[in-house]
Amino acid sequence: MEPYINFAYIIASILFIYGIKMLGSASTARRGNQISSLGMLIAVVAVLLTKGLAFEWIIAGLALGSIIGAFTAKRVQMTGMPELVALFNGFGGLASLLVGWAEFAAHTDNSDMGVEKGAAVVVTILIGGITFTGSLIAYLKLSGKMGGNAINFSGQKAVNALIALAIVALGVVFVTTHSAWALYALIGLSLLLGILAVIPIGGGDMPVVIAILNSFSGLAASAAGFVIFNNVLIVAGCLVGASGLILSIIMCKAMNRTLGNVLFGSFGAATGKSGKVVEGEMKAATVEDAYYVLEAAQSVVFVPGYGMAVAQAQHAVKELAQILENNGAEVRFAIHPVAGRMPGHMNVLLAEADVPYEQLAEMDDINPIINTVDVAIVIGANDVVNPAAVEDESSPIYGMPIIKVYEARTVFALKRGQGAGFSGLVNTLFFRENTRMIYGDAKETITNLVAQFKD
Amino acid sequence: MLMLLLFIFVLAAFLGFELIQKVPSQLHTPLMSGSNAISGITIVGAIIASGATDPDGKMGVILGFIALVLATINVVGGYMVTDRMLAMFHSKKDNK
Secondary structure, three states: OHHHHHHHHHHHHHHHHHHHHHOOOOOOHHHHHHHHHHHHHHHHHHHHOOOOOOOHHHHHHHHHHHHHHHHHHHHOOHHHHHHHHHHHHHHHHHHHHHHHHHHHHOOOOOOOOOHHHHHHHHHHHHHHHHHHHHHHHHHHHHOOOOOOOOOOOOOHHHHHHHHHHHHHHHHHHHHHHOOHHHHHHHHHHHHHHHHHHHOOOOHHHHHHHHHHHHHHHHHHHHHHHHHOOOHHHHHHHHHHHHHHHHHHHHHHHHOOOOHHHHHHOOOOOOOOOOOOOOOOOOOEOOHHHHHHHHHHOOEEEEEEOHHHHHHOOHHHHHHHHHHHHHOOOEEEEEEOOOOOOOOOHHHHHHHHOOOOHHHEEEHHHHHHHHHHOOEEEEEOOOHHHOOHHHHOOOOOOOOOOOOOHHHOOEEEEEEOOOOOOOOOOOOHHHHOOOEEEEEOOHHHHHHHHHHHHHO | OHHHHHHHHHHHHHHHHHHHOOOOHHHHHHHHHHHHHHHHHHHHHHHHHHOOOOHHHHHHHHHHHHHHHHHHHHHHHHHHHHHHHHHHOOOHHHHO
16 A cells, blocks of 8 residues: 555645645635645545554544534634634644654654654654644734733743753753653643743734744644654645745735844834824814715725724725725725735735725835825724834834825824824824824724715 | 655755745735645644554554644634635626
């Protein structure tokens, strides 16, 4: 059977590669995902053909996991996607950790383990453990079960460095002696490190963190492949590792920060910058005022942010967009690469609300023409439209690419209250001459606007 | 053996970088959840571990079983939710 199984693994790997490739284009993405799932099915069927397997536990595990997975996937709301991806990620990481541990636990005598295999076990447990608890913290932060703010304590970096050193030392001990206690200590410290690594990272940096953890879950699977000498784990895991890393780099570029700065430097604190004090006042407008302006507008750009997800306003926004379009205006949605809490978060919400993707514009496409736009409606976005990033060199977000809504003729900013954004920064956009604030729940505001149009 | 596996690892890394480089940002979420499902490939290792018959390896079977449940959630949930998302991505033309 052995050669057939390996052949099936090659087929599965090819399907994964094709699947990922097809995920890169909107017209083929869905088929790509299906092809990659076919690859997974082939890999699973192939491994079931391995000689000498007892099936009771396998069938029970597959059945239980499938039911839970399918149930969760069906029930989740699109606004809850970031935390779900984080949770699944964590499960993948823990599964890899357990595979590494199981390989050790399956033998009463591990003295023939060898350096390579021992090192692979250590790496699997380290990456898998960080992925698991890191993703769990990300999940808690994203779902609001834990405050989204960065948690810092003094000596944090020293503690992390000490843990990292201890992990290296324990790794060496384990590889040379194969002692069980070294393994358990490694598991504990890896889990702890995952928690400590993610708690100091604030909500707005979550797109980067999720992408990194995504990368890690792949690398953990790849490392598990080295433990059990399995090609398909190495290839598939590594593909995910590489893609997650690229995504995180793209996210960092969109925030004009380096990966190291996001992971190790708490926002604002690292630069010591706080930005200029803003003078002037925010001018509020009523829904009625907005209605008259929008009624006459020839072109309208919506700029959604995390606030739109929180208010679940995407369907109402789509309805308003439709009305404006029927009224003769040109409607577009400008989406910043890090808007929301995960890469591409806004796109998913707007797709759910049935916004055709021809209306979606990326930042680089909208900025050159934004001065021809009559009205820009900012829905729960904050830092990604803050002009301080362009104008105020003392601002901590100076240099971050933004959607330059302030160049539009009129800006309506929908906002819950007067507070600052996740970064704690004052948004100078709100104090501009051409900006009007519409306070209140974004969904309610938009729904009221729609009602005005219907009257 | 190790060198061969490392060789495969490095090639796969390069391939991964090449494949993802040009993905438009609107597809980042499905790409992440789809690739997340692929990382559930560890299900293969979990199946081997939970199907072991060595009477001394009870602990390995238990760990393997837990790993199998988690990896299966990751795989089945990941693919299904990605499919659900991608089903919503369509252009105006498809509607009419």
